[in-house]
Structures are given as C-alpha cells and as structure tokens.
Amino acid sequence: MDTRQIILAQRPKGMPTAETFLVRDISLPALTDEEVLLQTVYASVDPYMRGRMNDAKSYVPPYAVGAAITGGVVAKVVESRNTRFAVGDVVVGELPWQEYSISSGKGLLKLDPQSGDHTAALGVLGMTGLTAYVGLQEIGKPKAGETLVVSGAAGAVGSIVGQIGKILGCRVVGIAGTADKVRMLTEELGFDAAVNYKDADFSAKLKSACPSGVDVYFDNVGGDVTDAVFRLLNDFARIPVCGQIALYNQAGPDVGPRLFAYLVTRRALAQGFIVSDYAKQFSEARAKLAEWLAAGKLKHRETIVEGFDRLPDAFLGLFRGDNTGKLLVHVADV
Ligand SMILES: NC(=O)c1ccc[n+]([C@@H]2O[C@H](COP(=O)([O-])OP(=O)(O)OC[C@H]3O[C@@H](n4cnc5c(N)ncnc54)[C@H](OP(=O)(O)O)[C@@H]3O)[C@@H](O)[C@H]2O)c1
Numbered sequence: 001m002d003t004r005q006i007i008l009a010q011r012p013k014g015m016p017t018a019e020t021f022l023v024r025d026i027s028l029p030a031l032t033d034e035e036v037l038l039q040t041v042y043a044s045v046d047p048y049m050r051g052r053m054n055d056a057k058s059y060v061p062p063y064a065v066g067a068a069i070t071g072g073v074v075a076k077v078v079e080s081r082n083t084r085f086a087v088g089d090v091v092v093g094e095l096p097w098q099e100y101s102i103s104s105g106k107g108l109l110k111l112d113p114q115s116g117d118h119t120a121a122l123g124v125l126g127m128t129g130l131t132a133y134v135g136l137q138e139i140g141k142p143k144a145g146e147t148l149v150v151s152g153a154a155g156a157v158g159s160i161v162g163q164i165g166k167i168l169g170c171r172v173v174g175i176a177g178t179a180d181k182v183r184m185l186t187e188e189l190g191f192d193a194a195v196n197y198k199d200a201d202f203s204a205k206l207k208s209a210c211p212s213g214v215d216v217y218f219d220n221v222g223g224d225v226t227d228a229v230f231r232l233l234n235d236f237a238r239i240p241v242c243g244q245i246a247l248y249n250q251a252g253p254d255v256g257p258r259l260f261a262y263l264v265t266r267r268a269l270a271q272g273f274i275v276s277d278y279a280k281q282f283s284e285a286r287a288k289l290a291e292w293l294a295a296g297k298l299k300h301r302e303t304i305v306e307g308f309d310r311l312p313d314a315f316l317g318l319f320r321g322d323n324t325g326k327l328l329v330h331v332a333d334v
Pocket residue numbers: 046047048127128131152153154155156157158175176177178181220221223225241242243244245246247273274275276318319320321322323324325326327
C-alpha cells in the first residue's frame with residue numbers, strides 16, 4: 001500500500017527549520033509472518049528528538065539523514081499476521097513518523113481497550129510521566145516541607161513533577177515562559193507559586209517565591225534559569241538534571257549554567273539521568289501515577305495539534321513554548 005513518511009532531510013545547525021524535514025510518498029510491502037500493519041493515531045513530539053538530529057554519540061543513536069524520524073506513537077492494528085495482535089487493537093511503541101507502518105510487534109504494548117484513553121500512554125502514563133516520577137523520587141528525594149523548584153514547569157514532565165511534589169507535601173514553585181502558564185500552574189495545578197523566566201525581574205521574583213531557599217531543583221531547562229535557581233540552593237540540595245532545552249539549539253554564545261561553585265559551597269548533588277535507566281521502577285511508577293490520576297490528585301494537560309503534515313512544525317513548537325502539558329499530533333481517529 002502507499003503511505004507517507006517524514007524523514008530527516010538534513011542535520012540542523014542551531015534551530016531546526018522546515019527544511020530539516022521532508023514529507024515523502026512510499027510504498028509498503030505485503031505483510032510477512034509475525035508482522036502487523038499499523039495506522040498512526042497519535043504521534044509524540046519530544047525535545048530529545050533534537051539531540052538525535054545531531055551526528056553525535058549519545059544514549060540513543062542519531063537519526064540517519066534520509067530515513068524516517070521515529071518516536072513514541074499510538075497506532076491501531078489494521079492488519080495482522082501476528083497472533084499477539086488482532087485487528088482493532090490499539091498499541092503504543094517506538095514507530096516511524098508515517099501514516100501507516102509495518103512492525104514485527106517487538107516493543108509494542110497493547111493499550112487497555114476499557115480505558116478509552118489513547119493519549120495518556122504517550123504522556124502522564126508514558127515516557128514523560130515516568131521521567132517526572134523516577135527523576136523526582138530517585139534523585140530529588142523530596143521530603144514534606146521542603147521547597148521544590150521545577151523549570152519547564154508547564155510542560156509534559158514539569159507539570160507532573162510539580163504535582164507529585166505537592167502530593168508529597170513540598171512547597172512547589174514552577175518556572176515557565178508565559179503569564180498564562182504561570183497562572184495555570186497556581187490556579188489549576190495547585191503549585192504554591194510560579195514565576196515567568198522572561199520577566200525582567202525574574203530572579204527577584206523567584207527569590208521571593210522561595211523564602212526558605214531551594215531543597216530540590218528539577219531542571220528541565222538549564223541556561224540562565226538554572227543560574228538563577230543555583231543562587232538560592234540550600235545546603236545538601238538535590239538537583240535531578242532531566243533536560244537542558246535552552247541549550248539544544250545553541251549556536252551562539254554559551255548560556256550556562258555557570259554557577260557550579262554553588263554545588264561546592266552548598267554541598268549540593270546534581271545528577272543527570274535518562275528515564276530508561278529506571279525501567280525496573282516503571283510498573284510501580286505507572287500504577288502510582290494511575291492511582292493519583294483516578295483520585296483526581298494529578299491532572300494531565302495536553303496540547304494536540306491536528307494533522308500528520310503538521311508534525312515538523314509541532315516539533316518546532318516545543319522550542320517556541322507553544323505547548324502546555326504533553327504535545328501530541330493527532331493523525332487519525334481510532
Ligand atoms: N532525562 C530524560 O530521560 C528525559 C525524558 C523526557 C524529557 N526530558 C527533558 O525534559 C525536558 C522537558 O521535556 P518535555 O517533554 O516535558 O517538554 P515540554 O516541557 O513539554 O516542552 C518543552 C518546553 O520547554 C520550554 N522551553 C523551550 N525552549 C526554552 C528555553 N530556551 N528556555 C527555557 N524553556 C524553554 C517551553 O516552555 P516555556 O513556554 O515555559 O518556555 C516548552 O513548552 C526537556 O529538556 C527534555 O529534553 C528528559
């Protein structure tokens with residue numbers, strides 16, 4: 001059958017552009033034994049994909065120029081020669097940016113047909129929710145009464161980190177890039193305070209939002225934002241370094257973080273992590289997140305962009321701050 005895919009057309013230097021991607025027509029062969037034909041329903045766009053566009057050693061191999069971009073996808077089985085999957089099953093896995101694709105079934109997880117929720121598996125109950133849970137618990141080790149600051153707070157990972165912090169009894173302060181996001185964090189998600197890092201008096205506002213200093217800093221962003229938080233660290237603070245999105249497209253001057261001397265004077269621990277290193281904790285983490293969701297203690301926000309063709313621009317939107325919560329592209333109905 002004929003379908004369309006989105007390939008990495010060229011490796012970006014600095015910020016990716018429309019020219020980084022190319023949509024092209026391809027033909028899929030007939031299924032062989034064990035294979036399934038999948039129709040993409042939702043595709044996830046994630047900041048880590050920017051790293052995979054570079055030809056550099058990392059924890060995942062780079063995308064090849066001329067090959068389809070791959071990422072988290074929810075898809076429906078439209079044809080099956082695999083006894084584990086029936087036509088109509090909805091699955092999640094790492095799949096190419098294609099309207100239709102063929103899979104051997106390896107790595108695909110079936111979604112619960114009763115739940116009716118086809119997006120949580122890419123967000124709060126998927127990679128980003130698990131990242132929030134394991135990074136905060138395993139490295140942040142927050143205690144009730146401590147102050148937790150989270151950057152990228154209105155995004156997929158950050159919005160869940162802050163809410164878990166509230167469940168665990170912390171004072172939670174979020175950092176985000178618009179007045180609407182700041183309002184959403186305090187008025188809808190229960191953060192104690194939130195600050196816009198684009199405000200001229202950001203550092204002063206952050207300081208007054210953290211009157212007892214910072215015990216745990218969950219860093220999604222890096223750069224100047226992290227410098228501002230480092231100035232407020234308490235002794236023995238813990239810093240899960242989840243991401244550094246401010247640096248991913250950096251082509252110009254260094255944007256920090258520059259204040260590592262604070263790690264010395266505050267005897268603070270900063271540790272980078274990759275969610276997949278904690279796979280053993282996933283089922284416990286997923287169960288806890290699902291329990292909090294069902295109890296209404298955890299809310300999950302999503303921004304859904306419509307249409308396969310808009311995948312590249314949706315991805316670029318991550319760096320413009322277009323999204324609140326998990327950013328997904330809706331490709332087809334279930
Ligand atoms: N370690 C891991 O295993 C792991 C797993 C998943 C994600 N991550 C990392 O976690 C971070 C958040 O990922 P996510 O999926 O939840 O994305 P996200 O926060 O939903 O989306 C990205 C957000 O980053 C903010 N942003 C973009 N450019 C920025 C800049 N220059 N300075 C400050 N903020 C900027 C934007 O919000 P504003 O409007 O607030 O600017 C944007 O909405 C990323 O750094 C990602 O790489 C790590």
